[in-house]
Amino acid sequence: MIRLQLKQRLADFTLDLDLTLPARGVSAIVGPSGSGKTTLLRCIAGLEHAAEALVEINGSCWQDSQRNIWLPPHKRAVGYVFQEASLFDHLNVQDNVHYGRRRSHAPASESQTAQIIELLGIGHLLKRDTGSLSGGERQRVSIARALLGNPRLLLMDEPLTALDPQRKAEILPYLERLHAELALPLLYVSHSPDEVARLADHLVLLDNGRLQANGPLHALLPRLDLPLAHSDDARVVLDGVVNGYQPHYQLLSLQLAGAQQLQIIHSALPQGRTVRVAIQARDVSLALDKPQHSSMLNLLPATICAVEPASSAAQVLIRLDVGGQPLLARVTRYSADQLGLAIGQQLWAQIKAVAVLS
Numbered sequence: 001m002i003r004l005q006l007k008q009r010l011a012d013f014t015l016d017l018d019l020t021l022p023a024r025g026v027s028a029i030v031g032p033s034g035s036g037k038t039t040l041l042r043c044i045a046g047l048e049h050a051a052e053a054l055v056e057i058n059g060s061c062w063q064d065s066q067r068n069i070w071l072p073p074h075k076r077a078v079g080y081v082f083q084e085a086s087l088f089d090h091l092n093v094q095d096n097v098h099y100g101r102r103r104s105h106a107p108a109s110e111s112q113t114a115q116i117i118e119l120l121g122i123g124h125l126l127k128r129d130t131g132s133l134s135g136g137e138r139q140r141v142s143i144a145r146a147l148l149g150n151p152r153l154l155l156m157d158e159p160l161t162a163l164d165p166q167r168k169a170e171i172l173p174y175l176e177r178l179h180a181e182l183a184l185p186l187l188y189v190s191h192s193p194d195e196v197a198r199l200a201d202h203l204v205l206l207d208n209g210r211l212q213a214n215g216p217l218h219a220l221l222p223r224l225d226l227p228l229a230h231s232d233d234a235r236v237v238l239d240g241v242v243n244g245y246q247p248h249y250q251l252l253s254l255q256l257a258g259a260q261q262l263q264i265i266h267s268a269l270p271q272g273r274t275v276r277v278a279i280q281a282r283d284v285s286l287a288l289d290k291p292q293h294s295s296m297l298n299l300l301p302a303t304i305c306a307v308e309p310a311s312s313a314a315q316v317l318i319r320l321d322v323g324g325q326p327l328l329a330r331v332t333r334y335s336a337d338q339l340g341l342a343i344g345q346q347l348w349a350q351i352k353a354v355a356v357l358s
């Protein structure tokens with residue numbers, strides 16, 4: 001368990017938080033620019049000396065102002081990855097990576113080192129100069145360097161923001177592997193709904209230095225009282241279990257909790273594998289009767305739980321229940337009026353297979 005109680009004033013900004021995070025997995029920290037995400041990470045790492053604080057990471061106390069405990073940054077077993085990979089340009093990749101190991105009090109073992117190098121796919125880069133690396137490769141090297149210090153906590157502050165979409169797409173699978181294979185807790189600051197939906201288990205929402213919400217990703221994304229559901233790229237994430245594949249059409253069938261079926265475009269995966277998918281509110285349309293001849297492959301019986309104005313006056317946001325799973329739909333106010341959409345109504349949610357993100 002991670003316990004954080006922090007009060008820190010910086011000029012006219014105050015960070016004032018009290019939160020508990022899971023001992024493992026990815027907790028995404030999100031919030032508007034200036035809401036205190038970086039300050040939170042800096043306080044945890046000890047780069048900011050919060051005036052009143054309790055920082056406990058899975059049983060280790062790094063700071064407790066009531067008991068006068070303060071560990072300086074180099075005594076905190078933390079790995080920190082920044083937006084721009086800050087590698088030493090006079091050292092090659094191998095020496096950069098091992099720098100993390102050398103400066104740690106409990107460095108990664110040989111076998112852990114090999115595992116991390118393999119996990120991040122940088123084995124073939126070890127002899128290269130850092131100047132010859134692509135942005136994505138540089139960031140993978142800096143993540144490896146942070147991990148080789150054998151941290152108890154990994155902090156990442158918008159690690160993909162400086163990369164172009166192609167490099168981002170290249171590095172995300174490595175982050176997913178870290179998530180799947182390492183027990184380490186990771187706090188991940190991001191402005192990207194896509195990264196959050198793919199990586200996070202847990203979500204922390206900050207607003208002007210205060211905690212707005214803290215809970216499992218699945219539960220917070222569909223909440224209409226939080227700003228995420230109102231953003232242009234609002235989405236929910238659902239877990240589905242693979243139960244079929246049509247190779248000719250590259251269509252993967254997933255069974256959702258509640259026995260609903262979802263078809264998505266994907267490569268073949270083993271039966272029984274759990275796949276996380278994201279469905280954007282703007283990709284869900286609604287019909288009162290089951291369409292008979294539609295190109296929409298996913299027609300799911302749904303019940304309306306809530307109808308709210310969207311940020312655009314021309315649209316409404318609808319929260320649906322699909323076999324116990326939440327789904328968001330954003331439709332025009334015109335359609336909502338024409339269909340007479342109201343809480344408790346049963347209807348069909350339509351989702352194109354090509355629109356489901358996985």
Ligand SMILES: Nc1ncnc2c1ncn2[C@@H]1O[C@H](COP(=O)(O)OP(=O)(O)OP(=O)(O)O)[C@@H](O)[C@H]1O
Pocket residue numbers: 010011012013031032033034035036037038039040
């Ligand atoms: N050393 C400092 N002195 C004074 N104010 C500071 C200092 N560091 C940060 N701040 C202010 O604290 C607030 C929070 O900054 P912080 O960088 O934590 O926000 P953020 O949520 O990470 O923002 P972004 O998403 O833009 O990176 C901002 O208003 C910032 O100007």
